[in-house]
Amino acid sequence: MGASAATGGDRPGRYRSSRFALAAHDARLLLLRLAHKEPLHAECGGGGRSSNLSLCVSLLQLAGHGLTPKGDGGAADGDGEGRYVASVVDAFAAAGAAGGGDAHKIAEAAPHVALLTLFVSEAPAARAERWASLKAKLAGYALRRAVDRARSRAAAKAAVASAKRDDDAPAAPEAADDPAALDAPTATRARTYARAALSYLALVDKMHGAVAPRGAGADGAVPLQSGDDAAIAAAAAGLTAFYDASLKDAETIDAVLAVFGAGDAASLDIPEDVRATLFAPLP
Numbered sequence: 001m002g003a004s005a006a007t008g009g010d011r012p013g014r015y016r017s018s019r020f021a022l023a024a025h026d027a028r029l030l031l032l033r034l035a036h037k038e039p040l041h042a043e044c045g046g047g048g049r050s051s052n053l054s055l056c057v058s059l060l061q062l063a064g065h066g067l068t069p070k071g072d073g074g075a076a077d078g079d080g081e082g083r084y085v086a087s088v089v090d091a092f093a094a095a096g097a098a099g100g101g102d103a104h105k106i107a108e109a110a111p112h113v114a115l116l117t118l119f120v121s122e123a124p125a126a127r128a129e130r131w132a133s134l135k136a137k138l139a140g141y142a143l144r145r146a147v148d149r150a151r152s153r154a155a156a157k158a159a160v161a162s163a164k165r166d167d168d169a170p171a172a173p174e175a176a177d178d179p180a181a182l183d184a185p186t187a188t189r190a191r192t193y194a195r196a197a198l199s200y201l202a203l204v205d206k207m208h209g210a211v212a213p214r215g216a217g218a219d220g221a222v223p224l225q226s227g228d229d230a231a232i233a234a235a236a237a238g239l240t241a242f243y244d245a246s247l248k249d250a251e252t253i254d255a256v257l258a259v260f261g262a263g264d265a266a267s268l269d270i271p272e273d274v275r276a277t278l279f280a281p282l283p
Contacts, residue, residue, distance in 0.1 A: 020066030020081045027059035028115045034243070035200035049243060054236035057222060060118065060211055061232070064224025067119055067213065085119045088112075093134060103271075107145035111197070114138050114204045119224065121213040131208055135201070139262040140270045142197035143253075147274050150190035151182060184282045191253060194278050198256040199247050205260055206242050210235040253278055 030052060033040060040052055047055075067082050092113040095106050117131055182190065212221040222231045250256045257264060265279050 018066060018081060020063050023059050023063035023066065024115055024119075027056050027063065028111060030056045030059065031115070031203050032111065032196075032200050035203060035247075036196040050236055050240040053239045053243075054232055057211060057232045057235050057239075060207070061222070061224055064119065064211075064213060067121075068225050082119075082121065085116050089116050089120055089130075089134075092137075093130075095137075103141070103144055104148060107141045107148060110138055110141035110145060111200060114201055118204065118207055118211060119213055124212070127212070128208070131205075135205070135260065135262040136268060138201055139198060139257065139260060140268045142201060143194050143268070143270055143278055144274055146193035146197050147182075147190045147277050149193050150186050153189065154182065154186040182277055187277050187282055190277055194253050195250070195256050198253065198260055199250070201262075202247060202256060202260040203239070203243070206239055210239060 034049065034052060034056075041048055067085070088109075092106070092109070095102070114134075117134065120127060120130065122130070210221060211224055213224045222235045246259045247256065250259060254265060262268070265275065268275075
């Protein structure tokens with residue numbers, strides 16, 4: 001899945017600045033912050049999980065309006081946006097597992113792809129089947145990305161320490177190239193990232209039953225092209241109850257994997273160094 005699928009082919013930036021892309025981006029960041037248990041209430045002076053999840057559903061609806069075809073009264077680029085969504089999700093489905101040569105790039109795109117699956121317009125059964133087929137791959141890339149992020153942060157901290165070091169002071173150890181060789185604090189950070197990344201996927205998974213594009217929704221799902229305040233509030237209440245009951249106190253990667261329903265650690269197709277970093281006993 002190369003840059004062309006993410007940037008609109010021969011017109012770079014074409015989709016990243018569209019109304020759909022901006023609203024979807026904001027919804028993704030909000031879900032990620034909730035998954036990381038960031039203190040949104042303390043930062044903005046108001047708004048708990050329920051109100052922020054309500055805002056997230058509203059952002060998804062705003063993005064959904066950007067996919068309404070022009071012939072149905074939508075934006076001029078609505079048809080193109082729909083093709084973009086389908087092409088990115090299809091490209092991810094065709095990509096290899098999390099140990100392939102382009103795995104680092106694909107891992108960075110995976111959270112975006114997960115959110116885009118909410119907007120694929122197809123029959124409800126086909127939509128559910130597609131999402132189920134992607135869950136294990138998304139989980140594998142989420143774990144890969146967690147280790148990559150922890151390793152990059154450790155390397156950046158080592159570089160800053162090296163720049164501040166006196167010339168005659170002993171050299172700081174080089175960051176390990178092998179993620180399995182990460183020190184205990186960095187491996188612990190990778191596990192924190194992994195839990196949050198899987199919590200994000202679990203929230204998207206729950207969103208699949210709460211919202212749906214036109215013609216793809218199950219009974220009770222909020223349509224992404226239309227809806228009302230009562231339906232959004234009901235969806236947000238369900239998502240909040242799910243978070244509080246299933247994710248808030250899930251402290252291990254295995255626990256969140258079980259909530260997401262993508263198999264256990266042994267069944268995921270991930271590199272062995274990633275598996276060792278996240279699941280082997282810490283030194």
